[in-house]
Amino acid sequence: MSVAVDALETVPAINPRSRRRRLLWARFLRRKLAVACLVVIVFFVLAGVLAPLVAPFGYKAVDFEHVLAHPSWRHLFGTDYLGRDVLSRLLWGARASMTVGLLATALGMLVAVPLGLVAGYYGGWPDAAIARGTDVMLAFPYVILAILLAAIIGPGLTTAIVALGIAAVPRMLRISRGESKSLREAEFVPAAVASGAGDVSIMFRHILPNMAPPLIVAATLTIPNAIIGEAALAFLGLGIRIPDASWGIMLKDAQSYPQDPLLAVIPGVAIVLIALAFNVLGDALRDILDPKLTR
Amino acid sequence: MTGFLLRKTGAAIVVVLAVSVLVFLGIRAIPGDEATVMSDGDPTAIPYYRHLYLLDKPMPVQYGRWAWLALQGNFGRDHSGIPVTTTIVQRLPATFELATLSLLLAVLLGVPAGVIAATRRGKTTDVGVTGTAVVAHSVPHFWLGLLLIIYFAVDLHWLPATGYVGWSNPVENLRHLVLPVIVLATGVAAGLMRQTRSAMLDSLGADYVRTARSKGLSEWRVVGRHALRNSLITVATLIALDFGALLSGAAITESIFGLPGFGRLGLDAINSRDYTMLQGVVLVTAVIWVVVNLFVDVVYSLLDPRIRLTAVPR
Amino acid sequence: MADPLLRVSDLSVRFETEEGPVYAVDRLSFSLAAGEVLGIVGESGCGKSAACMSLARLLPESATITGVAELEGVDLLALNRRELRKARARDVSYVFQEPQTALNPVLTVGAQIGEVLTATVGLSRRAARARAAELLQLVRIPAPESRLDAYPHQLSGGMRQRVVIAMALACEPKLLIADEPTTALDVTIQAGILDLLGELRDELGTAIVLITHNLGVVADLADRVLVMYAGRKAEEAPIADLFSAPQHPYTIGLMGAIPRVGAVDQARRRLIEIPGRIPTLHTLPAGCAFSPRCSRADAVVCAREPETRTVRDRHLVACYHPGGAA
Numbered sequence: 017m018s019v020a021v022d023a024l025e026t027v028p029a030i031n032p033r034s035r036r037r038r039l040l041w042a043r044f045l046r047r048k049l050a051v052a053c054l055v056v057i058v059f060f061v062l063a064g065v066l067a068p069l070v071a072p073f074g075y076k077a078v079d080f081e082h083v084l085a086h087p088s089w090r091h092l093f094g095t096d097y098l099g100r101d102v103l104s105r106l107l108w109g110a111r112a113s114m115t116v117g118l119l120a121t122a123l124g125m126l127v128a129v130p131l132g133l134v135a136g137y138y139g140g141w142p143d144a145a146i147a148r149g150t151d152v153m154l155a156f157p158y159v160i161l162a163i164l165l166a167a168i169i170g171p172g173l174t175t176a177i178v179a180l181g182i183a184a185v186p187r188m189l190r191i192s193r194g195e196s197k198s199l200r201e202a203e204f205v206p207a208a209v210a211s212g213a214g215d216v217s218i219m220f221r222h223i224l225p226n227m228a229p230p231l232i233v234a235a236t237l238t239i240p241n242a243i244i245g246e247a248a249l250a251f252l253g254l255g256i257r258i259p260d261a262s263w264g265i266m267l268k269d270a271q272s273y274p275q276d277p278l279l280a281v282i283p284g285v286a287i288v289l290i291a292l293a294f295n296v297l298g299d300a301l302r303d304i305l306d307p308k309l310t311r
Numbered sequence: 312m313t314g315f316l317l318r319k320t321g322a323a324i325v326v327v328l329a330v331s332v333l334v335f336l337g338i339r340a341i342p343g344d345e346a347t348v349m350s351d352g353d354p355t356a357i358p359y360y361r362h363l364y365l366l367d368k369p370m371p372v373q374y375g376r377w378a379w380l381a382l383q384g385n386f387g388r389d390h391s392g393i394p395v396t397t398t399i400v401q402r403l404p405a406t407f408e409l410a411t412l413s414l415l416l417a418v419l420l421g422v423p424a425g426v427i428a429a430t431r432r433g434k435t436t437d438v439g440v441t442g443t444a445v446v447a448h449s450v451p452h453f454w455l456g457l458l459l460i461i462y463f464a465v466d467l468h469w470l471p472a473t474g475y476v477g478w479s480n481p482v483e484n485l486r487h488l489v490l491p492v493i494v495l496a497t498g499v500a501a502g503l504m505r506q507t508r509s510a511m512l513d514s515l516g517a518d519y520v521r522t523a524r525s526k527g528l529s530e531w532r533v534v535g536r537h538a539l540r541n542s543l544i545t546v547a548t549l550i551a552l553d554f555g556a557l558l559s560g561a562a563i564t565e566s567i568f569g570l571p572g573f574g575r576l577g578l579d580a581i582n583s584r585d586y587t588m589l590q591g592v593v594l595v596t597a598v599i600w601v602v603v604n605l606f607v608d609v610v611y612s613l614l615d616p617r618i619r620l621t622a623v624p625r
Numbered sequence: 626m627a628d629p630l631l632r633v634s635d636l637s638v639r640f641e642t643e644e645g646p647v648y649a650v651d652r653l654s655f656s657l658a659a660g661e662v663l664g665i666v667g668e669s670g671c672g673k674s675a676a677c678m679s680l681a682r683l684l685p686e687s688a689t690i691t692g693v694a695e696l697e698g699v700d701l702l703a704l705n706r707r708e709l710r711k712a713r714a715r716d717v718s719y720v721f722q723e724p725q726t727a728l729n730p731v732l733t734v735g736a737q738i739g740e741v742l743t744a745t746v747g748l749s750r751r752a753a754r755a756r757a758a759e760l761l762q763l764v765r766i767p768a769p770e771s772r773l774d775a776y777p778h779q780l781s782g783g784m785r786q787r788v789v790i791a792m793a794l795a796c797e798p799k800l801l802i803a804d805e806p807t808t809a810l811d812v813t814i815q816a817g818i819l820d821l822l823g824e825l826r827d828e829l830g831t832a833i834v835l836i837t838h839n840l841g842v843v844a845d846l847a848d849r850v851l852v853m854y855a856g857r858k859a860e861e862a863p864i865a866d867l868f869s870a871p872q873h874p875y876t877i878g879l880m881g882a883i884p885r886v887g888a889v890d891q892a893r894r895r896l897i898e899i900p901g902r903i904p905t906l907h908t909l910p911a912g913c914a915f916s917p918r919c920s921r922a923d924a925v926v927c928a929r930e931p932e933t934r935t936v937r938d939r940h941l942v943a944c945y946h947p948g949g950a951a
Contacts (some may be wrong), residue, residue, distance in 0.1 A: 137778075151326045151332065151604070155597035157560035161583045164334075164593060167341045244451045248563055252455055252578060271457055271567070274465045284454035291449035299445070424683055518726035525683055525721075526741045526792065527714025539731050544731070569798070616776045 022245025043304045050300035056293040061285075064110035071104035074127055077260040084276050084308035093282055097265070097273055108261035113290065116176050116246035116255070119240045123181030125235055129186035129227075133219050135189075147191070152187045158183035158245055162254040177257035180245045184238045191234050195227040202226075229305035236298035247287055263287055312610050312619050319608040323601050330597040331381070337372050338546060338590045377590075386591030389585065395591040397572060405475055406565070408484075410557035412492045417499035424500075425507025428514060429573075430534055433452055440504065447501035451466035456494040456567045463490060473569030499553050503546070510545045514538035544614045550609045553601030558623045559596040629656035630832050631680075636692035638675045638856075640682065647906040649675040651856040652692070654933075659799070660824055662862070663832045664847030666840060666879075668903055670776045671838045677802045681717050682709055696800060714745040718793035722805040724785035728777035734761075734788050735773030741795045760791040761831035764821060783814035790821065794829070799826075802834045804866060807842060819845050840879060844868065849939075852876050855904060855914035858933060862940040872936055872947035873898070913945070923948040 044050055063070070073094075087094045090146030093102035135146040156164075162171075164177035167238035169175060199205070200223065208218050249255035250264025258265055261281040337498040361367050368376075380387070386395035421444075464472035471492055475482040514520060516537045523533045562574035577596070580589040612618045650672040665673045674748050679690045680701055694701045696716055704712055720930040721727045729737060738760060739753035748756065754773060761769035762785040777785055786806060791803055803822065823846055825946035826833055835847055843850055843864070850867045852860040852875065860873040871877045878899035901918035904910070912929050915924040926945050933943045 136413070148322060148329065150327055151601070152329045154604075155326065155330050155600045156593070157562075159558070159562045159595065160562060160593055160596055163577050163589070164337045165588070167581055167589065168337065169466055224380060240449060244449075246602050247451055248453055251562065252566070254581075265458060267454060274461045277458075277461050280454070280461060284451065284458070287454065288446070288449050289450050291451075295445050296451050518721060518723060521683060521731040522719075522721060522727045522789070522792075523729070525681055525713055525719040526712045526795075527712070527742065528744055529710060532740070532744060537732075540731055541729070615777050618774060620779065 025038065025301060040304060044300075044310050047300050048305070050304070053293040053297040053300070056289060057297065060110050060290050060293075061114055063107050064112075064114040065236040066102075067111050068105040071101075071107045073101035073136055074187070075100065075105045075108040076259050077104075079100070080117065084279075087278070094276075094278055096269055096279055102266075102279070102282060105261040106263070106283065109266060110286070110290075112250070112256050113246055113287070114242045114263040115238065115241040116173065119177045120180035120238055120242040120245070121184060121235050121238045123177060124188055124238060127181070127229065128185045129192050129224075130196075131185075132189050132192025133223065133227075136193045136198075137200050137215070137219055137223065139197070144192075146189070153182055154186045155275030156182075158200055159252070159254075160250070162249050162252075165256045169256055171254045173256055176246050176249045179249070179254075180242045182246070184242060188231065188234050188238065189287040191230050196223055199223045200227050230302075231271070232263070233298055233302045233305060236294055236301055240294040240298075243294075244287060244290055246285075283306045315618055316609060317610050319605060329597055330601070331378055331594060332374065334590060334594045334597070335377060337593070338432040338586055339370070339373075339587055360434055363593045374381050381591075381594060386594075387587045389580075389586050395588050397502055399576065399591060402571055406558060406561060406574055407572055408487060408492060408553060409491055409495065409565070409570065409572060411486060411560060413495035413499060413557055414550065414554050416492055416496035416610055417503055417553070419495065421500035421503030422507050422546060425504040425509075426511055426534075426539065426542075428504070428508045429511030432512065437508075441508070443506045444501040446498050448505075450497070451522070452494050452498045453563045453567055455497060456490065459490045459494065460490065461568070473567075475570045487568075487570075491564050491570060495557060499557065503549065503553065504551050507542065507546050510542035511538055514541045517541070536543040542610065548611050551607040551610065553602060555600050555607075559600050560602070630659040630661075630697060631657040632693075632695045633676075633680070634693045634695075635693060636676060636679065637690070638672070638679050639689040639691070640687060642690075644907050647683070648856050649906065650679065653856070653858055655851055655861060657800070657832050657834065657847050659832050659850065660665065660826065662822075662835055662847045664835045664837065664843035664850040666837060666843055666850055667853035667859075668838055670903060670906075671853040674804055674851050675856075676853075677795070677834055677836055678719070679805060680802065681713055683719065698762045711745070714741060715796045716798055717800045717802065718796075718798040718801040720786075720793050720801065720806050720899050724782055724789055725777075725809070727789050728785060728813060730777055733776055734780070738788070738792050738795055741792065746796060756795070757791075761788070761796060762916075763794065763825070764788070764791045765817075766791075766911050782810050786810060786814075786818055787821065790818075790825075794825065794831070796805065797831075799832060800834070801831050802836070804836045805838070806835075808837070808839070815842070816845075822846060823919060825942070841867075852879070855909060857914060857930075858941075859900050859915070860940075860942045860944075860945055864938075865942050866937065870937070870940075870943040871943050872940065873915075874921055875915050876947075878918075913943075 031069060077100060081096065081097045081099065085091055085095040085099075086096055091101050092101065093106065095101055096105070102107075113131040131146050131149075150163070156180050161182055162175055165175045165179050196219075204222055205218060208222055213222075232274050246255055247262065247264035247267065248263035251268045252264075253268075256262040263286055266283040267280060270283070273279055346583045357368075384396055386399070388394050389398065425442070428437040431437045440604050444519045471487050472490075476488055478484055515534070517538075520533060520537050523537045528536075558573075560574060561572060562578055564570070565572035566574040566578055571597075573592075577589060577592045579588070580592055633656070634654050636650055636653045637648060640647050640649055653676050663684050665677070667673050675684065675688075678723050679688070680694050682690070682702070682704075684690070689898060692702065696712070699712075701712060701717070703707075725782055728734075729765075734902065735754055735757050738757040739750070742748045742753035742756055743750065757773055758769045761772055766784060766787050768770055770782075772780070772788075777788070780788065790803075790806075804823070807818050809817065822833060822835070823837070825831060833846075835843065837843055843906070847864050849863050851858060852867075852873065856877050860867070860871070860874075860876050867876065868880070871880055899918055904914065904917065910916055910927060912927040913919070913922070913931050916926050919926070922934050923945075931943045933941050934947075936942050
């Protein structure tokens with residue numbers, strides 16, 4: 017008769033965190049589309065990182081003998097109006113795009129996450145002040161920001177990163193603030209307070225880790241916007257400067273040579289591919305990390 | 312409701328003030344000032360220009376003067392002596408037309424697509440529509456513009472590549488706008504579609520929709536009268552916000568298609584180092600955005616009865 | 626029982642989850658006579674809501690429903706969409722737990738009550754409005770005319786729930802399913818709602834299925850009670866019988882866990898807990914679902930599910946060792 021009762025006491029102790037991590041990883045692997053996206057992203061990152069080693073030609077190497085050439089074995093994607101190899105410039109351009117994309121997003125997160133934590137946790141006037149600050153940031157489209165910055169410190173990589181970073185803040189701030197606000201009402205907060213934890217400790221050690229999933233999703237979805245933004249700014253002459261290679265600059269050059277449409281198509285397709293990869297991955301991550309599905 | 316509106320207006324004023332200060336400081340931070348530019352290498356002229364442009368007075372005074380004039384709509388003169396305000400006012404109609412037409416097309420495409428995708432969640436239609444939206448969202452709009460120009464204008468000669476014709480000639484006017492409108496509408500439609508779908512999914516999953524179904528109402532009524540009504544409030548505000556974004560951010564498109572719009576002014580200003588113009592343009596851009604947002608808040612408060620009516624006193 | 630209004634046989638509701646299929650409701654059978662109030666009692670997750678929602682087919686598409694649920698001879702589970710809509714409008718009404726969210730915030734109360742009348746019964750706008758006012762009166766809302774143009778957020782929780790009940794009664798259904806109608810309300814309001822349901826049963830003769838996890842609520846209103854555990858029926862009995870002579874160890878445990886004010890031996894009376902926790906539906910034991918927590922469990926119990934047997938007059942139990950308090 018006491019057999020059943022004894023059985024209760026031998027429930028094995030499983031480490032909840034590693035179990036969760038394995039569960040998430042399994043879910044990810046099950047979604048082939050997401051895995052494919054990750055492969056594409058890794059490919060582009062490698063292309064950018066290894067560009068100096070892998071590119072058949074330098075990005076500046078002009079060759080007036082072979083201007084506007086069609087694709088051939090020597091120049092897989094042809095050459096542009098100065099005889100520069102398109103493929104090589106494409107690889108070097110990946111460097112610029114990845115750099116700006118990742119750094120701008122990182123900058124945005126660096127600003128948005130702490131501000132959001134504070135705004136959601138304290139409420140009251142810090143929240144109102146930060147909300148107004150967000151409104152101010154939103155009032156400047158990233159192009160205008162880049163224009164202003166370019167006027168002050170000159171066009172370049174830094175200008176692009178800062179302008180796009182600031183433009184990325186409002187969206188992430190909304191998420192981090194929302195999460196912080198709702199997590200503050202969670203049960204573990206008064207428990208932590210009761211055990212003597214200070215505000216900062218509660219925010220960073222308790223609330224922040226729980227905010228991670230939606231922030232990861234938001235970051236993944238911000239990167240493609242930053243990449244497209246980088247191309248746009250380069251196109252306008254506000255970002256990377258010539259003769260450095262960026263997909264945006266390649267598109268600008270292509271604008272003057274409509275007779276060779278390949279020059280316009282190729283960099284654009286590269287942008288679409290990498291942006292698509294990040295966007296689809298971000299959506300998949302949102303499903304995978306959905307707290308309603310993890311126990 | 313009045314309390315709500317008062318608070319929002321107050322916030323808007325604060326934001327405009329903050330924006331004006333930032334713009335002012337930003338312009339001041341630009342190396343080289345008006346005086347140096349205007350004096351054109353003549354050192355003796357510098358003090359004259361410094362005095363003319365109030366550069367010898369303390370910052371708050373300069374800001375005060377500028378802000379006071381700006382409030383009256385005076386943004387100074389650009390390098391050719393034309394009042395900045397005149398140029399801005401001249402350029403706004405083109406941008407306005409571009410923004411309006413693009414928004415119209417985007418709404419016609421995006422909102423119904425979002426509703427349909429939500430009602431057929433998970434099925435082929437949904438996957439197709441959502442997939443299209445994701446791809447459209449990943450396409451840089453200026454690239455799309457380039458391709459369209461190359462194909463339709465240069466290759467086929469169906470539509471003009473650049474330029475703008477006023478309303479006096481409606482056919483030509485529209486012909487010049489077809490491509491830019493398509494370019495802008497694509498991006499906005501993609502976003503609208505996803506947000507409409509998301510709002511509809513939220514509504515469709517809400518308890519009151521379940522209640523409506525349990526009452527035996529037809530699916531049309533449930534979706535149309537209950538879910539859509541609620542989602543429409545959110546979607547309407549999104550549409551208004553997109554309009555604001557189009558007004559203030561169509562710079563690249565106007566640049567590619569050679570449209571004499573307001574968005575381009577900023578680009579032109581920085582290329583010609585005309586910082587007075589730049590100052591005015593940046594401020595007006597921000598103010599447009601804040602005003603549109605305020606308008607959105609007003610509309611929202613009118614549409615949502617929870618805000619429009621306060622609780623009945625008992 | 627003379628021809629019951631509702632006869633449910635072998636009702637099962639299956640969900641597909643990432644860890645495999647799960648039976649939220651497992652071969653549930655019960656009947657309900659016209660004008661009777663049946664209370665379905667159990668802890669959260671025992672399947673009581675799922676079972677009743679399946680009757681009106683309000684479950685998400687991912688649920689597979691099997692079994693038969695005959696309302697006056699017509700199988701609700703076999704109806705096509707059109708017939709289902711009619712049934713939902715006229716025969717079966719559902720009152721949900723949360724009055725705050727059950728009403729559409731952007732439509733007036735009058736509009737929400739009226740739309741069933743105009744859409745299904747075909748009343749004119751004015752007639753529908755008049756009837757809506759009548760219904761509000763029926764659920765004892767003061768000044769009903771003035772409330773018709775109010776929005777849900779302008780009403781208190783108790784009033785909202787009354788509006789929901791009014792909506793449910795609009796087409797004079799034969800069966801009203803009230804899913805935890807008082808759980809989200811203050812204790813002081815609860816009594817009012819329960820009284821209202823009782824009065825409606827007396828005045829209109831509507832059969833009511835009352836779902837709750839609170840035995841006290843059931844004691845007030847129900848004629849018979851069905852106790853569910855892990856998707857299965859544990860015990861079913863007339864109300865008085867259930868309280869005076871509970872048979873299933875789970876029911877006995879539930880009774881023991883009720884704090885009783887002013888009991889004779891108050892000082893020595895401890896709340897008796899049922900040891901262990903509710904099993905997750907993925908990890909049900911092979912035999913009786915309650916066995917891990919039951920002091921009467923033995924080898925037989927753990928091997929095979931118990932059959933439902935009649936142990937007293939109209940008193941059924943699914944247990945190998947039924948009987949009074951252990």
